[in-house]
Amino acid sequence: MKYDVVIGLEVHAQLTTRTKMFCGCPTTFGAAPNTQTCPVCQGMPGTLPVVNRLAVEYGTRTALAFGCRINEGCRFARKHYYYPDMPKNFQISQYEEPLAEDGALEVDVPGAEIRRIGIQRLHLEEDVGKLVHEGTLETAQASLVDYNRAGVPLMETVSRPEIRSPEEAAAYLRAFRSVLVFLGVNDGNMEEGSLRCDANISLKPAGRTELGTKVEIKNLNSFRNVQRALDFEVKRQAEALDRGERIVQETRLWDADGGYTRSMRSKEYAHDYRYFPEPDLVPLKLERAWVDEIRGALPELPRARRQRFVAELGLPPYDAGVLTQSRALAEYYERAVRAFPQPKLVSNWVMSELLRELPADDERAIAEAPITPERLAGLLRLIDDGTISGKIAKTVFEKMLATGEDASAIVQREGLTQVADAGALEAMVDAAIAGNPRAVEDFRKGKTAAAKALVGQVMKASGGKANPAMVTRLVEEKLTKS
Ligand SMILES: [Zn+2]
Numbered sequence: 001m002k003y004d005v006v007i008g009l010e011v012h013a014q015l016t017t018r019t020k021m022f023c024g025c026p027t028t029f030g031a032a033p034n035t036q037t038c039p040v041c042q043g044m045p046g047t048l049p050v051v052n053r054l055a056v057e058y059g060t061r062t063a064l065a066f067g068c069r070i071n072e073g074c075r076f077a078r079k080h081y082y083y084p085d086m087p088k089n090f091q092i093s094q095y096e097e098p099l100a101e102d103g104a105l106e107v108d109v110p111g112a113e114i115r116r117i118g119i120q121r122l123h124l125e126e127d128v129g130k131l132v133h134e135g136t137l138e139t140a141q142a143s144l145v146d147y148n149r150a151g152v153p154l155m156e157t158v159s160r161p162e163i164r165s166p167e168e169a170a171a172y173l174r175a176f177r178s179v180l181v182f183l184g185v186n187d188g189n190m191e192e193g194s195l196r197c198d199a200n201i202s203l204k205p206a207g208r209t210e211l212g213t214k215v216e217i218k219n220l221n222s223f224r225n226v227q228r229a230l231d232f233e234v235k236r237q238a239e240a241l242d243r244g245e246r247i248v249q250e251t252r253l254w255d256a257d258g259g260y261t262r263s264m265r266s267k268e269y270a271h272d273y274r275y276f277p278e279p280d281l282v283p284l285k286l287e288r289a290w291v292d293e294i295r296g297a298l299p300e301l302p303r304a305r306r307q308r309f310v311a312e313l314g315l316p317p318y319d320a321g322v323l324t325q326s327r328a329l330a331e332y333y334e335r336a337v338r339a340f341p342q343p344k345l346v347s348n349w350v351m352s353e354l355l356r357e358l359p360a361d362d363e364r365a366i367a368e369a370p371i372t373p374e375r376l377a378g379l380l381r382l383i384d385d386g387t388i389s390g391k392i393a394k395t396v397f398e399k400m401l402a403t404g405e406d407a408s409a410i411v412q413r414e415g416l417t418q419v420a421d422a423g424a425l426e427a428m429v430d431a432a433i434a435g436n437p438r439a440v441e442d443f444r445k446g447k448t449a450a451a452k453a454l455v456g457q458v459m460k461a462s463g464g465k466a467n468p469a470m471v472t473r474l475v476e477e478k479l480t481k482s
Pocket of ligand 1 (some may be wrong): 020023024036037038039040041042151365
């Protein structure tokens, strides 16, 4: 392509604190409208905000995970604009003195080298309420406002414009989400809006250093939409530049149903917001000892864990990637391997059976899986010692999922033990050979596949309980001898 693509992402993440940023209201999602509000988050005159200490801790934890410099002092600022979802007519945010600056996120881009994307800043602010239109936006006769979300702690992280393609942008967001989920500071739920992304994108002639005019895209609520919207914008801007047009600096809205972006408003500048220091809050001074304590308690991050799974457990990188999509899944896997130390076999079962039933990125669903890692290990042990066949094990797995029972209890009760008794198997093999003279004939003519058909017959007759290795050996012996 004759243009270089330059993308920067701004991600807003709701922090998983129990209460709001500046008041004690709960942050639970999905409560009846306006039931989680108080005079502070309704913006009543005369009320005073109080900073949520845990929100500052979560912001600090995240900043440290990205290797940011934690500013010794930081300050909140008022960002002024009018919109009915924001009753104070200003949002408490941070501007000139953010919590942290200058970090990076390492991103594994599929089929490419590792990219290190700079993080310019990370700051804390409060979320705004939500407008609910009666009917569609175009035809609504009334709009209602729900202030439950107003004041929920929000962490904004701004990347440097170092992302070079829509695919890289989606990969950045995936890696970003997974770090936050591993840190336990955000639930990663893009559908419920607890993680939201805006993208800045511009094009410039290939190799030129001077940046082109950037356009901001709002409303990107899934990895797929981030990539689709940016793909659309790359094409739109490239075509405009080809025609010799100038790109207008503006904010555009992504229409996921239509698959296009449309102009929303001309871009506002920082000076439009009349930022000034929040007079109702004192500047924050973070004690070094407290910051060091948070640093010391950082968990192993997804990328490090992925590398360890490959280096120490010998997993293929693909498996390691799947298994580190959430912290709960990575922990589930490690516990299972501890109880049954055959990493690749455990990985196969987790990826194909467990993840067929449970979404890999759903922390809670994985943590509360009806089959515990130890029970999964118990099932694999039964295959390993020849008690049941791999095929029967899948049936047992289904039953474990439904009942939460131990594999051995189910196998005992339902008589699913593999038939490994040579005498019983021999009788079954004899019957199969006697009943299929054609297959025997084919085998003698050199069609070795005929033996497989006979093994299949025996497995079927045993209801899948025969030991397949023993049946194969017996069939081959009998056919070559007779
Ligand atoms: Zn409140």
